[in-house]
Amino acid sequence: xxxxxxxxxxxxxxxxxxxxxxxxxxxxxxxxxxxxxxxxxxxxxxxxxxxxxxxxxxxxxxxxxxxxxxxxxxxxxxxxxxxxxxxxxxxxxxxxxxxxxxxxxxxxxxxxxxxxxxxxxxxxxxxxxxxxxxxxxxxxxxxxxxxxxxxxxxxxxxxxxxxxxxxxxxxxxxxxxxxxxxxxxxxxxxxxxxxxxxxxxxxxxxxxxxxxxxxxxxxxxxxxxxxxxxxxxxxxxxxxxxxxxxxxxxxxxxxxxxxxxxxxxxxxxxxxxxxxxxxxxxxxxxxxxxxxxxxxxxxxxxx
Amino acid sequence: xxxxxxxxxxxxxxxxxxxxxxxxxxxxxxxxxxxxxxxxxxxxxxxxxxxxxxxxxxxxxxxxxxxxxxxxxxxxxxxxxxxxxxxxxxxxxxxxxxxxxxxxxxxxxxxxxxxxxxxxxxxxxxxxxxxxxxxxxxxxxxxxxxxxxxxxxxxxxxxxxxxxxxxxxxxxxxxxxxxxxxxxxxxxxxxxxxxxxxxxxxxxxxxxxxxxxxxxxxxxxxxxxxxxxxxxxxxxxxxxxxxxxxxxxxxxxxxxxxxxxxxxxxxxxxxxxxxxxxxxxxxxxxxxxxxxxxxxxxxxxxx
Numbered sequence: 001x002x003x004x005x006x007x008x009x010x011x012x013x014x015x016x017x018x019x020x021x022x023x024x025x026x027x028x029x030x031x032x033x034x035x036x037x038x039x040x041x042x043x044x045x046x047x048x049x050x051x052x053x054x055x056x057x058x059x060x061x062x063x064x065x066x067x068x069x070x071x072x073x074x075x076x077x078x079x080x081x082x083x084x085x086x087x088x089x090x091x092x093x094x095x096x097x098x099x100x101x102x103x104x105x106x107x108x109x110x111x112x113x114x115x116x117x118x119x120x121x122x123x124x125x126x127x128x129x130x131x132x133x134x135x136x137x138x139x140x141x142x143x144x145x146x147x148x149x150x151x152x153x154x155x156x157x158x159x160x161x162x163x164x165x166x167x168x169x170x171x172x173x174x175x176x177x178x179x180x181x182x183x184x185x186x187x188x189x190x191x192x193x194x195x196x197x198x199x200x201x202x203x204x205x206x207x208x209x210x211x212x213x214x215x216x217x218x219x220x221x222x223x224x225x226x227x228x229x230x231x232x233x234x235x236x237x238x239x240x241x242x243x244x245x246x247x248x249x250x251x252x253x254x255x256x257x258x259x260x261x262x263x264x265x266x267x268x269x270x271x272x273x274x275x276x277x278x279x280x281x282x283x284x285x286x287x288x289x290x291x292x293x294x295x296x297x298x299x300x301x302x303x
Numbered sequence: 304x305x306x307x308x309x310x311x312x313x314x315x316x317x318x319x320x321x322x323x324x325x326x327x328x329x330x331x332x333x334x335x336x337x338x339x340x341x342x343x344x345x346x347x348x349x350x351x352x353x354x355x356x357x358x359x360x361x362x363x364x365x366x367x368x369x370x371x372x373x374x375x376x377x378x379x380x381x382x383x384x385x386x387x388x389x390x391x392x393x394x395x396x397x398x399x400x401x402x403x404x405x406x407x408x409x410x411x412x413x414x415x416x417x418x419x420x421x422x423x424x425x426x427x428x429x430x431x432x433x434x435x436x437x438x439x440x441x442x443x444x445x446x447x448x449x450x451x452x453x454x455x456x457x458x459x460x461x462x463x464x465x466x467x468x469x470x471x472x473x474x475x476x477x478x479x480x481x482x483x484x485x486x487x488x489x490x491x492x493x494x495x496x497x498x499x500x501x502x503x504x505x506x507x508x509x510x511x512x513x514x515x516x517x518x519x520x521x522x523x524x525x526x527x528x529x530x531x532x533x534x535x536x537x538x539x540x541x542x543x544x545x546x547x548x549x550x551x552x553x554x555x556x557x558x559x560x561x562x563x564x565x566x567x568x569x570x571x572x573x574x575x576x577x578x579x580x581x582x583x584x585x586x587x588x589x590x591x592x593x594x595x596x597x598x599x600x601x602x603x604x605x606x
Binding site: 244257263270273279 | 351547575
């Protein structure tokens with residue numbers, strides 16, 4: 001079995017690759033890095049890119065932290081283990097252009113160790129897309145790429161993780177999905193997947209690498225489209241839904257806020273600007289209305 | 304004891320008075336009213352004011368709803384009662400001017416009835432102020448007015464409810480208060496206050512009326528001050544903290560979202576625009592730094 005050090009190392013390489021790829025794709029902005037250390041063990045590399053040609057605000061964060069498991073977390077997991085190790089790469093990109101989608105990607109590994117001798121570790125992660133305007137061709141391209149990645153490892157992964165994403169990225173109080181979903185998975189281990197640890201680890205890296213095969217292409221397809229003030233306003237309104245999801249429902253954000261994580265790294269997922277327009281109604285037949293109709297679970301984008 | 308119908312009626316009058324007062328204070332914008340009905344019983348009058356001379360977005364909402372208590376709420380309260388009635392007035396005003404503060408006010412009455420014969424009802428509410436820039440004179444004026452209102456009813460109210468507001472309006476993950484606080488109270492009944500029901504009701508109305516004796520004055524004091532782009536940017540950033548508080552911590556918002564309340568009325572508290580600036584640091588000696596230093600609990604504004 002691959003060691004946690006190797007996992008963290010591979011994740012750092014993924015972070016490097018993605019940062020390079022995004023800088024090329026954007027064409028003007030560069031990442032700023034902040035190294036931070038965690039009281040209690042470990043630390044991270046927060047990398048922020050801002051005010052680019054296309055990327056208005058984005059973060060590509062790596063962290064590898066370890067230490068004693070807080071009592072409330074032990075309770076939540078129902079374990080007696082004392083120590084944990086967690087490493088991951090987490091990305092959110094907010095473009096400045098209403099026709100370029102917001103994207104989110106996360107790959108992570110978590111383990112708990114203690115005297116019980118139980119094998120408590122797993123991989124989690126996913127990629128999902130939040131277009132301000134849903135472009136059906138792009139949605140099909142995106143989901144097909146995810147399916148291709150999944151299919152290389154397990155024939156059931158795509159459908160299972162696509163449904164998981166539909167359920168997870170759901171803004172209950174609005175009755176709409178955050179975007180067009182993608183894949184979401186957690187607690188992957190040999191028991192839950194039928195794969196060995198090395199293959200699960202490789203799957204995690206493959207998900208990480210899928211980011212660069214989809215997002216620069218989606219930027220390229222849409223960055224030169226013209227847009228008007230109304231469309232910009234719509235973008236700012238869609239971003240407010242992103243804020244609502246992340247602050248009200250997102251498990252990672254909640255976990256970070258409750259465990260006194262590094263606030264600026266946790267909340268880098270929030271957009272540079274968001275607007276709440278009172279009681280907005282999309283006009284019939286508009287692009288906005290079309291998008292709202294596609295923010296639903298259970299749309300098949302790969303058939 | 305005053306009836307629930309009389310309470311709702313008096314609250315509607317408070318809503319009317321406040322809307323009239325705010326329109327006069329703003330000088331150009333007018334409220335738009337939406338009447339709504341709740342499936343299961345009751346309804347409300349949502350009144351929204353937008354794009355005024357000073358008020359960028361504000362809501363003054365009245366509701367009176369009743370019906371069957373949902374099982375999860377019964378559980379949370381630890382009661383067997385089947386029916387509830389709730390009425391209240393709720394206000395949030397977001398001004399367009401960085402030197403004019405955001406204000407929030409709420410007065411409410413809640414009762415549960417059933418076969419147990421227990422007297423399960425109470426008043427709750429409060430007023431609090433969220434200046435983008437804390438102006439100490441204004442903070443003293445505001446808190447003194449609240450103290451005056453409280454002192455007319457009970458000598459301990461102000462200190463008790465001021466501390467309650469400090470604790471309630473606290474953004475834990477930022478380690479800062481939402482604003483300069485005010486008063487917050489809940490579950491007021493004869494046992495918790497030593498007052499009779501009529502006096503508690505009168506206190507609730509007095510809190511409601513205090514709104515107009517403070518907010519138009521705070522608008523008047525600050526609306527003609529000049530401001531620059533940096534100050535406007537700071538305002539947008541302070542608003543993002545308001546969003547964080549309301550979506551992560553506010554009990555009323557959470558309750559509304561979890562019980563399928565009217566989303567547009569619940570989230571009218573959110574600002575028309577908010578910005579998240581990555582890792583903002585106030586420069587030493589700046590007005591921004593001064594404000595951050597005053598966003599703390601336990602500041603005495605009335606001595």
